[in-house]
Amino acid sequence: MKLSDFIDMFIKLRYLPYISGGKATWVMRCQNKPLAVLGIKKYEPDISEYKAKLLIENIELSEVLSAGSEKKIGFRYYAQEDYSSVYKKMKAECRR
Template identity: 35%
Template sequence: MIVAVDRSSVAMGDDVSPHAMTVELSESSTVAEAVAYLRQRKYLASIAGGKATWVLEVNGRPSAVIAQQWAEPKFAMDPSTELGSLGPEVSLMFRYRAQIDPDDLYDTIEG
């Protein structure tokens, strides 16, 4: 299935290249696998200081927090959810939240 992916820019210089793209993943791929796939390919920008915080929205709903200083994301949804179960169109949007405390952000989206 084709998954729409986009992310916020982290700085003005980051705006020069487009971030929106599509990736082809199996319908049986999980949300966690899709995030791991994008992280392995360095889709999310790193920042100096090493504390970038991102919110992942799956089909417009806040679903996880990803922090540059964390080894793994923290999911507010079941990370084993298969992409195919999310509907015929799936979008993953990573919203940059600067260097705010990722644990506080996670508490906000989980609650």
């Protein structure tokens, strides 16, 4: 499964908590390294509107998880910060 397919799957499964107002920005991380930024517009029971920008290549999920001993993916909530601004910050963090 590719990383982008994994993102689609957990959005459809409603893994992330519902945020009042529906708009939210999340950063997917593995071993504290940002992998993707998600901008969610609607997150209702039957409808999801979101954008996802990968910060790494769209590789197989197994490659992401095999990169370290702690095989966990987590999400950091950035409230209703602008999705594009968070993406720019994370992109700069990846360059360091």
